[in-house]
Amino acid sequence: MARKGTKTTAGALRNVRIVDLTQIWAGPLSSKILADMGAEVIKVEATRRYDNARNYGSLPNDQLGERPYNRRALFNNRNRNKMGVTLDLKTDKGKAIFRDLVAISDVVMENYSARVMGNFGLEYDALRNVRPDIVMISMPAFGRTGPEKDYIGQGSNLTPLAGMVAVTGYQDSGPQQIGAYTDPVTGVSAVGAVMAALLYRQKTGRGQYIDLAQREVSARFIGEAVLDHGLNGRIGGPQGNRQAGMAPHGCYPSKGEDEWIAIAVSSDQQWLDLCSVTGHPEWADDPRFSISSERLNNQDELDPLIAGWTQQRDKYEIMPLLQQADIACGPVLTAEDLVDRDPHMEARGFFWKTSVPDAPDLGVHSIPGALWKFSKTPATLRSPAPRLGEHNDLVYGELLGISDDLEALETEGITGTEPLVREGMWLSGQP
């Protein structure tokens, strides 16, 4: 089928068009990755219900500016390389336009709660009538089926419910939460799921629907604990920063306020070399530490000795010293380190430079670039994150060929470039 493209890219996914209804983190991360790899991603929001990530997160110097919904750090980073349209899916006209978009697209992505797409009449079975080989993915917290399918999941409750918190924490004080860990896990997993479906479609011409439950995909990250339980009858708990079979192994203070260095010694030879490079040959002779079985048992005595040495030195000084001795070692890096200081990130050209039209006060700044380096079809930065409804004319006018109705659609509130919700906390100065 001849395709009227709005952009041409040389990316690996240049022939893939995605209608993207996802919001916040997990979904937009996956469509970002696909967009970076060249897919044409059309992000569909509504003036009454736009991506909530436009409502919170850092603003340039804490300033709301004229259009704060186009100025949020998290939203802007996560939605580069996508086109943005607005469409009120509660209206018949909005639904009709959505179906027209689906008819010329390969993938539909959404992570609304259970009933939303069905309420719109735009669930998979309906969209399949429009385009039989469409690939559609949902990313529900708990799955589209089951007694808890309507339960609400955010990263904060999903991460513990997936089993990730039970195995994390200091050995003396129990589980520690690790934020919304399940969001990026879901996002990167969705990329593979969509690609698997596209490969199958490439082979057979058949699309399908993917139900990617955030808790299920995340629980697989600690699958060995399930095996440990079945095989050994054990329930694992937090191990702190320790690792079976390795000593010294942990996070040690380095010079400065709240600065740390991670060290992982995995052989007796590395231990000898560590004693040597730190200028402490007496540790090598100490029977508490000389062989690994002893070292493993005496870590409570060993760690303070290591810390005594590390805390006098800068984390970036310690790393190369130990790495020269083939010891795995690296600083606990901050965002500032990664963006502005680290020589490896600099040499790899990881961060892209961009500016955001509605944030002239921010100027040119760094955003994370390509997660992977493809030798022949590298990811590129084509455009910053879309302003709300920025590409309505381009997508509806050029791509769909709707010529006369564009202004009327905006007047009727079906499309638009400004939020219709103005009061309350949604546009407050909440950082």
Added chain:
Amino acid sequence: MADQALSGIRTLELAQGVAGPYAGNLMAGLGAEVVKVEPPTGDWSRRVEPFPGDVPHPEKSPLFLYLNMGKKSITLELDTPRGRELLLQLASEVDVLLEDLPPGHLDSLGIGYKRLEEANPALVMVSITPFGQTGPYCDYKATELVIVAMSGLMRAYGEPDREPIKPGGWMAQYHVGTQAFGAALVALYDSQLTGFGQQVDISAMEAMQAANENAISNWAYNYEHVQRGGNVGRAGGTGLFHCRDGIAVLDTVIGDFPSFERLAALTEVEELGDPAYRDPDYRREHSDEINELIRPWVESRTKSEIYHAGQAQRLPFGFVSDTRDLLESPQLKAREYFVEVDHPRVGTLTYPGPPFKMTETPWHAGRAPLLGEHNEEVYGDVGPHGR
């Protein structure tokens, strides 16, 4: 077996440990033929405890058994001329090569990407290393702890007055493996259309930036530093709370005041009906007080009661689940999430099931291979080990 999403795709897995093998695990579950190339001593994950009875056994490591489900195993001594020849031959016949050797190692053996590409132009080669194929750290060593530290993520986890804490187990490398899986399929999609593959350079340090986006963005926009917050929620009525039989997780819906009202009503705390609490900034400033007020309600209930009562009020409650909680979860049971798989050395055990459900193409849970189990099948007359 019904046709699977990746049926017909052949993958060679020249990787050990967690990241590369998890990518292979995902491909195998979706129907790809994944041949795992191990050194004669086996993947190092075969030596990772805990073993049954604490007796090390190369076929009984939980980590290996889980990560290598559904694959074939051959052994190969790569650092011999015959070994290199065999790898070249094997790589000529597959669609995807997953490898995690130190940067430049395959090149030094004369079987780097350029050589493999000559033999197999459509080959997708995914190279997974801690720091990538280039750059000042490319020869540096890393483990899970070091990867987490250098990703920037570790900065955010743990108590403010203590050392940062790493997420348990091998979660970062599972994450990198998941990305490698996605990247392989992206490159494969293109290769199938054009007939030309490519090399994909994955640096764990870079890949983990997918999980570190918020810290990076907040720094770039507003020079904000990440602060560790421990387990105490800072928005009032959020965070981890000890309850009768474990640890409950309370939260409100992001940016939604009515959900806080529902939480106040549920936890039977009249004071929280005061209009002052409407302001999220006020709630943030008084989060400790709010948490103290709800504590009695939480402490008198079980994690399951709290979870379901909260969810019934459309609140994103949860609890800290361990393996037993997951195995007993009515939701996971209804979803048939866990599967039973038999294995010649450890018998039938329960394994986590599919990462996602596809309507047309099923997931298949195969077992982990014995070391070199498929030498005869794969090498045939040629013989194993490159000898």
